Each structure stands twice: as structure tokens, then as C-alpha cells.
Amino acid sequence: MPKQAQYDLPEILTYAVDIFTEQGYAKASMEEIIARTQFNRRAFYIEFKSKQSFLHAVLKHYIEHQLSACQDSLIARTDSGTQAIYDYFNAYHELISQQGCLLVNCISELGRNDPEVQSIARHYYDALQLCFIGCLERAQKHQQIRSKINVESVALQLTCFTQGFAISSILQGGEDDVIIAMRELMSSVEI
DSSP: OOOOOSSOHHHHHHHHHHHHHHHHHHHOOHHHHHHHHTOOHHHHHHHHSSHHHHHHHHHHHHIIIIIHHHHHHHHHOOSOHHHHHHHHHHHHHHHHHHHOOHHHHHHHHHTTTOHHHHHHHHHHHHHHHHHHHHHHHHHHHTTSBOTTSOHHHHHHHHHHHHHHHHHHHHHHTSOTHHHHHHHHHHHHHBO
16 A cells, blocks of 8 residues: 655645746755745655656646636626726736736746647636637626727737736835726727
8 A cells, every 4th residue: 555645735736836936047056945835855755756847736736726716706707807807807817916926927937948838828828818708798788898899809808918017016026007908998999
């Protein structure tokens, strides 16, 4: 009978989000990862094989537990499409103003050379854009936005804003540019 793991993997992945967000992939040392997560070095290499595989698991955990929590306001609501978008950006701004966005950091640092990071990012941003499309279509149905706007184009702009806001938050120290720019875009399509 195999031995049961003596560590809490979701807890370790949560601690590692902070490490990779603060330091980036290249600067995060295995010694610090193991010390801060209290993950046994042998168990680490048995579970993940490499630091890069570990980062991929951390990134998926981050999306599932932090970014998806922001995205829930887009999916769960059935009443107001525009309010759902505002709620999303408020939640996203709160998340990234605290620490930045691990997904955007990984894309910036590894996106050109790491096909797995590329795949994870594409999947997440495609799903986010579909959520925006759903909200915008709902807003059209409720006559909150003009009926003649190109919903796909506005959804793409909102998705791009999401990515850019994470960079802006780092450069500007968490200023409210995110909310200002999103409101300006939405006001241009609202009735």
C-alpha cells in the first residue's frame, strides 16, 4: 500500500503564488520555495519533477482560485450585464492592486518560450472574452447598451484592458486607472 502524502498541496500552491508574484519565475529560488512552503525537497521533485512544472501547477491554481473568483460575477449574474462587468473589474482591481497578476507576470516573463504558459493564458483569456460577450449580449437584451455595437469587439477590448491593467497596476502602484478606463469604455457603448 503506497504512503499517503504528508503535505497539503493546495496550501503549498497558494503560498507559491505569492513567491512567484513577488519575485517572478527566474528570481524565485528553489531554496526559498521549499523554505516558505515547507515542502520537502524530495517530495517536491517526486510531485513536480522541475521548477517549471511547479510553476504551471501554481498558475493553474491561481486561475482556479483567485482569477476565477473575479470572473464569477460575469457568469453568475442574469440581471444586469453592465453591472456584472463593473463588478468584475472592481474585484479584479482589488486582486491585482494587492500583488499584481501572476498570469500576466508569467506571460511577460515566460510567454515567448513556454508553450504551457501560452496555452494556459490563451485558455483563460478566451474564456474571459466569452464571459464578456455573454454580459454584453445580456446588456443589449436589457437595453443597457446600444444594440448596434459590435459585442465581440468590445469584449476583446475589455479582455485586453484586463491584461493591460495588471501591468499598469504594477507601474502605477495600484492607482485607479483600471476603473476609470473601464468606465470610459462602457460609457461609450451604454444608452
